[in-house]
Amino acid sequence: MLIHVPEISQRMLTLDLRALEQASLVRRTVFAEVPVKVEYQLTQDGERLRPVVEVMREFGLWLKSRPQCEPDAPQPATVKAMHAVPSSLDD
Template sequence: MKKELPICPVETTLKLIGDKWKVLILRDLINGTKRFGELKSSIGSISQKVLTQQLRSMEEDGLVLRKVYAEVPPRVEYSLTETGASLKPILDSMWEWGEQYKKQISV
């Protein structure tokens, strides 16, 4: 089943990562695989429910890979897919812009 996506590519990108939490999840997974608890700790104020929802949505969109290990208790790890990792230049640009903005307003 093919998804209905907006005609505008910018709108498509925003539809996939336009949520604040999704961008922070991407930021944390850019550096490698993380477990749920690690993501929750590094993001901070996100609730467990919202983090679960965001990860599921990103998995459905093909940005995040969820790997469950057959252990007791089960261990679940999250990593970026190749498509998710391809967002790195966008996150790098956001980082650079944020740095410049912080310098500009602190003058």
Template structure:
């Protein structure tokens, strides 16, 4: 073998590990994406916007039981800052604002669906591995 896992092109020798562990490596990029979707309400917001292409914050507030207006606004702003959601202000009175997924937000859907498939296909009900520790 040439020192690389052919399936994922992951370096297995020390000189190639920079591609995974370096500041611009795979780990850094995956960590960045995880931080974008980290937060109790971000995934529910994204999935609601996948289901309905444009929603007002009042509809999101109604569809996500338990979320406060403050947290919804905070998470929407963070998703917008990360480029996953677009805020569209129609500059009307009364105020009318809608949220839509950006192109990057749409490109994230297959990743989230792959995570869902992994979760549903992963063995459930496994014992806590820490329970076997002495």
């Protein structure tokens, strides 16, 4: 799995997989081999989430491909409007 997600550390991957297992989204199988072999498989609930995760993945890839730019600086009219809020709303 580290091959498919090279930016994640072994520790973070382990923590994420444990959380998914506790949420019953993946099933963990440990094989009595040396070295120990562990496999993860989506549960039925995990499979139900597959389309949602795929759409989120596609959105993330799209977002990552967009050029980065600086956020717009507040315009003077915006700053004035922010300071014009009645004090009764500040509480």
